[in-house]
Amino acid sequence: MYCKNCGKEIDDNSTFCPYCGQQINENTDYYYTGNNNNNNIKKESQVIGILAIIFSALGGWLGIIFAIIGLATYKEKSNRNLCKIALGICAAWVILLIITIFCALI
Numbered sequence: 502m503y504c505k506n507c508g509k510e511i512d513d514n515s516t517f518c519p520y521c522g523q524q525i526n527e528n529t530d531y532y533y534t535g536n537n538n539n540n541n542i543k544k545e546s547q548v549i550g551i552l553a554i555i556f557s558a559l560g561g562w563l564g565i566i567f568a569i570i571g572l573a574t575y576k577e578k579s580n581r582n583l584c585k586i587a588l589g590i591c592a593a594w595v596i597l598l599i600i601t602i603f604c605a606l607i
């Protein structure tokens with residue numbers, strides 16, 4: 502097998518890479534994937550927030566859905582704020598829609 506860190510060929514039974522000292526075991530894999538997943542979740546969260554704002558700006562109901570999903574998944578304040586902004590834009594659209602309906606009725 503090959504070392505994940507430096508890419509050099511190492512013995513299959515090695516627990517450490519003799520070239521760079523990288524730990525080669527299941528725990529390393531677990532932490533490695535774990536970190537990757539955390540990064541992916543962060544990126545996904547930002548994507549949800551951005552989508553929420555885009556769809557809410559377009560007046561689509563998807564904006565509300567994305568904002569709610571984002572608020573449910575977000576842990577970071579800045580990301581939660583993105584969803585709150587999206588919800589605010591959606592609320593503005595709903596008010597605009599109500600005003601339009603009222604004007605149409607009058």
Ligand SMILES: [Zn+2]
Nearest residue numbers: 504507518521
């Ligand atoms: Zn190595």
